[in-house]
Amino acid sequence: MLLKETPSIFADVNIPRNKQDRTMNKRTLTSILLLAAVLPTMAQIRGRAVEVNIVPDRMDWNYRTGETAEMTLTVQRNGVPLRGAKVELEAGKELFADTHKQMVLKDGSTKWKAQLKEPGFYRLKATTHIDGRKYSGICTVGFSPEQIRPFAQNPVDFDTFWKRALQEARKNNLDPRMRLLPERSTELDDVFEVSFVNNTPESRIYGILTVPKQTGEYPALLRVPGAGVRPYSGDTYTAPGRCIVLEIGIHGIPVTMEQKVYDLLRGGALDNYWAVNLDEPERNYYKRVITGAVRAVDFIAQLPKWNHRVLGVTGASQGGFLSLATAALDDRVTFLAAVHDAMCDYEAELHGVAGGWPHYFIGQKDSPLVKARIEGARYYDGVNFARRCKQPAWFSFGYNDEAVPPTSSYGVYNIYPGTKTLSVYPTTGHFWLQEQWDEWQSWIKKHLGL
Structure with missing residues (x-):
């Protein structure tokens, strides 16, 4: 689930990160530069007859x-x-x-x-x-x-469950670590690979941090990811030199490894991770994911250059869900932007109504096993997090989305209790239009105070 398609020929190129990598990639980089020179004279493939x-x-x-x-x-x-x-x-x-x-x-x-x-x-x-x-x-x-109103029911101990989960996680020293990535840094921003302790001393969250080079205090933005297993490059484009941005991965592994490592994990140990222990809330895969997103707020809060006033969270698809969850659990978050938010209103599909990805209950009928899975999933339903948010929020999605149906997204928007803005792009599926992307970025920068 990619956030944005880009026409750049460099979009999928791994930037060399050390001397050995630079040596190994010299030949590849030369080929790319030759391709860049040749492309303007070549016909581009676009559209269908x-x-x-x-x-x-x-x-x-x-x-x-x-x-x-x-x-x-x-x-x-x-x-x-x-x-x-x-x-x-x-x-x-x-x-x-x-x-x-x-x-x-x-x-x-x-x-x-x-x-x-x-x-x-x-x-x-x-x-x-x-x-x-x-x-x-x-x-x-x-x-x-x-x-439209969602079907998701609210567990009576929902708040207690998540309060306890965060208390347990915060018993561990954050132990923040930062490694400068000079090859990714720019004239205006320093870029770091970072990590910090999540819910146990052995569990860490990894990400890419962008910090303005000039002295001063800055607003911050947390970017939470869509579903999948991948490396991350960091955000030096939203507001160069004017904003702290932390982009995190969720799987407890470094985010600067070679692509083939993530491909192997996606096809192996992390295959279908979103369905792990759905019927056991305490062991659900997303428990450490959600606590990790909140611990990312803890990490930002200890940065000397954060202004202690503005901290937004944003993401698309799975990242839309994580934006809602993070904002619901930490009132230091001052705004959120959720795009085609997945993982909302799962049990709607038992009523013949479209719910959100990953469609746990499509085609299923009532049974003891299904009942246990429903009750477990309620602790991880974006609807129940949205009900607890108070921050200004921007929602955007498309009607033709076959992964995250608009019924589930509209249901979340309709019950969102805070100040909210809805921007619908009907023709889009699970992708962006350029105008939608630009509007999203503009809304974020406005709420960063930029």
Whole structure:
């Protein structure tokens, strides 16, 4: 789950971190520079000749319950409707489609009508196969989305559980460690690899810290990650020289190793980590993840250059959930920005309503095992953290997101008790539009006081 796609040819290049790495990477770097020189003269691959487009008849993609939405489906080749295109359709409430059919688009286009009697989202997905290739398009429209309410129930001892978890973690000396990364530092910022103790003396959180070089006190931003296992490069782009930024990993491993190490962990020991001990709250994988995010606030708080006034937290997908959790558990957080926030309203799917990634209960029926997993998951549901937040918050997501359905994101937004701003980009799936990214960055900088 990447935060942002970038057109840079250097996006996935590991920057050499020491003398040995620089020697080993000299040949690779030379090849990259040659590629950079050649690229302007080469044709770039962009887009497809065949497109499946589905658009509704309202600009904001929103309707009232009981109203009829009319969508226009068009299969185009070279921008022209493709006559006789065969399509497979899947339609209904998101994640719970109840209509499956095939049809031939005589003129390359057709109309589709949709209704919902209850607040929620209706999705039409079309797939066609042209010359051995598969092409798909989706359109998801909202029906009274401002009335959506989550199903997540609140454990009676939720606050006690997390208060105790943090008290236990904070019995351990933070033991902060910092290592300057001169090759990543800039004219305005020093960049460090850092680590600090989490919930046990043997458990550490690792991250990349950016600190302005000039003397003074600065606002701070904590960046929490989307799901996955990867290295991190740090943030020298949000506010160069004007803000402290800590970007953390969650797995208790250094974040500056070679990519192949993370690939092996993702396919091995950390495979499916998000489902570990779901029915046992005390042993759930995310217990140490959430305490680690709060300990990151502890780490920022002991930095001499923090101004002790402004500290924001932000992230996308899993990071949206962690933003809510961190803000709920530590009132030193002064604002949060959550983008297509995952891990919210899990048990909705037992009621035939789309919940958030990782969809623990999709297709499941009531049973003792399922009941135990539901009760355990409630301690780790973003809805229950959101209910406890008071900070100003910015929420943004897309209607066409198949990983984090808008039903779950809208439900969280609707019950959020603090000052809140909603910025919807309906056409987006689990990715960013440039305008969305820019708006997110602008909102953060505003609340950093910059």
